[in-house]
Amino acid sequence: xxxxxxxxxxxxxxxxxxxxxxxxxxxxxxxxxxxxxxxxxxxxxxxxxxxxxxxxxxxxxxxxxxxxxxxxxxxxxxxxxxxxxxxxxxxxxxxxxxxxxxxxxxxxxxxxxxxxxxxxxxxxxxxxxxxxxxxxxxxxxxxxxxxxxxxxxxxxxxxxx
Numbered sequence: 149x150x151x152x153x154x155x156x157x158x159x160x161x162x163x164x165x166x167x168x169x170x171x172x173x174x175x176x177x178x179x180x181x182x183x184x185x186x187x188x189x190x191x192x193x194x195x196x197x198x199x200x201x202x203x204x205x206x207x208x209x210x211x212x213x214x215x216x217x218x219x220x221x222x223x224x225x226x227x228x229x230x231x232x233x234x235x236x237x238x239x240x241x242x243x244x245x246x247x248x249x250x251x252x253x254x255x256x257x258x259x260x261x262x263x264x265x266x267x268x269x270x271x272x273x274x275x276x277x278x279x280x281x282x283x284x285x286x287x288x289x290x291x292x293x294x295x296x297x298x299x300x301x302x303x304x305x306x307x308x309x
């Protein structure tokens with residue numbers, strides 16, 4: 149999306165590199181300040197989930213704010229991975245649009261709905277399966293491109309058949 153935006157603005161390749169580097173630096177600084185801020189504020193009261201250790205200093209509302217931030221983090225990550233997988237199925241593998249949307253959205257949702265007792269175990273299982281599916285699709289794409297190229301590629305993965 150960033151490349152499309154910058155391409156629409158007719159940006160040069162240097163702008164691409166700078167924007168990626170600056171975004172990584174920005175994310176690093178935000179995490180660095182967050183981690184050190186919590187550690188310095190709560191000292192020995194720092195808990196595993198970090199936000200609960202702030203409750204004595206900032207009140208119980210900080211836990212609600214932390215839960216909302218965590219929910220947004222999980223939901224946005226899910227949206228990005230599902231969108232990536234859907235596009236990969238549609239553009240690279242050649243699945244039709246409806247099938248790729250249904251597979252990328254309903255498969256993880258089905259795993260989550262299977263059991264509500266151990267939600268974290270089911271999320272780990274669903275994430276592992278989706279990650280494995282993405283790896284298989286990427287290998288299929290690699291093999292397809294390797295077979296299409298008649299020239300010698302600058303890289304080679306020595307994969308067994």
